[in-house]
Amino acid sequence: MRHVISILLENESGALSRVAGLFSARGYNIESLTVAPTDDSTLSRMTIVTSGTDAVIEQIIKQLNKLVSVAKLSDLSEIDFIEREIMLIKVRAVDQGREEVKRLTDIFRGRILDVTDSSYVIEVTGDDYKLRAFVDALGADNILEVARSGATGIGRGEKSLKV
């Protein structure tokens, strides 16, 4: 099953590679991994999207907690949470296709950021499911380039992931 794990990580050199190294050394899947600073300059927040059986996910969480650089961790998939990812996608846009791509972008609440005679760059935000749906709707033939940020997530309600 797919899990979204949020980690508060000590903001120090090498912390990222400890997490990345753990996943490769123990053969765990990484679908995506994002990391950026938080409001607290001593902490980074990392979001990992992974998948595995319940036993594997349990081990992943335990092994992550064991890393000395990991200050706090939450398996967001265990709670009610919001997942977002941004995708920038460059598509061919010519003739009648220009209008169709524009319409699809509106349906998916995307924005067109760059326009040329033959192409658009579109920004779409959403969860993994929505982004894949948009890619499918555009059709592989029209897509010139895809850049996805990887997912980030946060729990609903007042309860927060804090040190």
Next chain:
Amino acid sequence: MELSGGEVLMEALKEEGVEMVFGYPGGAVLHIYDALYQQNSVKHILVRHEQAATHAADGYARATGKPGVVLVTSGPGATNAVTGIATAFMDSVPMVVISGQVQSRFIGSDAFQEVDCVGITRPCVKHNFLVDSLENLASTIKQAFYVASTGRPGPVVIDIPKDFTTPGITVPFSYPKEVEMRSYSPPTQGHPGQIRKAVDIILSAKRPMVYSGGGVVLGNASEQLRTFVKSLGYPITQTLMGLGAYPASDKLNLGMLGMHGTYEANMAMHECDVLIAIGARFDDRVTGEVDSFCPHAKIVHVDIDPASISKNVAVDVPIVGNVSQVLEAMSEQISATEKRADPADLADWWAQIKGWASGNCMDYEASTTEIKPQSVVEALWRVTNGDAYITSDVGQHQMWAAQYYGFDKPNRWINSGGLGTMGFGLPAALGVQLAFPDEIVACVTGEASIQMCIQELSTCMQYGTPIKIINLNNRYMGMVRQWQEFSYEKRYSHSYMDALPDFVKLTESYGHVGMHIENPADVEGALKEAFALKDRLVFMNFVTDQTENVYPMIEAGKGHHEMRLNPARELA
């Protein structure tokens, strides 16, 4: 007090109570060695290879329970240390490794003797640090010792760029009294609810089995284990790493389990209805095929590392905590309740176990013409009254030492169980002997393993360590040969040892005593003679039976109930 980085390090080691450091100098640690030269509280042991420095510190740590300390230079100094760091990591040995690094402004420039030490060691340390300033050096050392020696122990590397140890560049020194690390809080107390649940299951057992591991030795919980097991009268088996935590001579002890464990221990594992795992990690050499592991058992697992729980085998009642505290709590609850396992069930269970044990699975064919390696270990036990510190290398001799030297005390059996590092035995013995100069220390090895760190005979000469080396020389990498015999139709691909040195001459050239023993009748006398030389290192080269195999054995993919027994025993 204003100190340079080198002096900060020396003062910090003194504050940590470090009595000796195992190391080898080089460019990036010259400043540190200069500070070392100008102080008297920390002794330095100069090895001949950095791998040996880590193994010696490891042996010291396993015997004393205190962190072993290593000092190496950058580049090859650090990479040579990696095998020993990984060895300590796999067996959860507390160790602090200080490595020099090129000057901070040269990091990343492929400078002379530069490697990314923190990167290379990351997968085989509990934690590591690249020191970022002279100001943070003291607190980093404090954290390193704290992390290495608390929770599930392990090696910690501190990589120090050379410019932070420059003489004359100083900082005000004060060593932190406390450590506060928000991202590291080792567990201590087991959860009372889980302990209650466990005790309930333990006292409801019909066919109970206690399986204890290296965590009991590391957690200094041997006394608590003895009290717990004796109050219950349950059978106990230990892993290779756990030997000595429970006395081998006690009647409740079924010996070692796993790949080369006893028949009765493995059968009891297979048939038990409640398994009490204490400070053990369900290693593949212990479990055999996991699908057929303890098929009838409810499993209680006590371990300080949550990640060890349900990693290889799913357990019913996990208890995360300090092993000695949890054992004490369980013993208290047991003495507070009237409830006990049904004595009739227990008697039936013991009768079944005695039946398995009656086959004497450790019997081997005696010989008057060839030295049987097992007999050498048995004689070693007699000559040392079963009370020596025994280190070993890796292979058949390691298993025979584990099987035939009955350890009654913890911290006495020192071997590389997890990583299986050949070359470990001699430097580890050096570390043990330096920690305990008046104790008997023997290294059981083979002619293949000993050659991997044999240069340390020189270090042993320099520091006058009277180690006794028991070389079971069968002219083969015996364990490789054994697997080739069983699984590769006797195609002995590169498992022979040709062009061996004359070990007696070699030993003598280092200034030690060498002995060569070929005749079975001479074994015990030779051992007595060697151990009588109390202040000399003696290298005993026993020419042993080339064809002897380690039995019993669980082969790959088999369960505990499918052991291969010694064919000689079946004939008898």
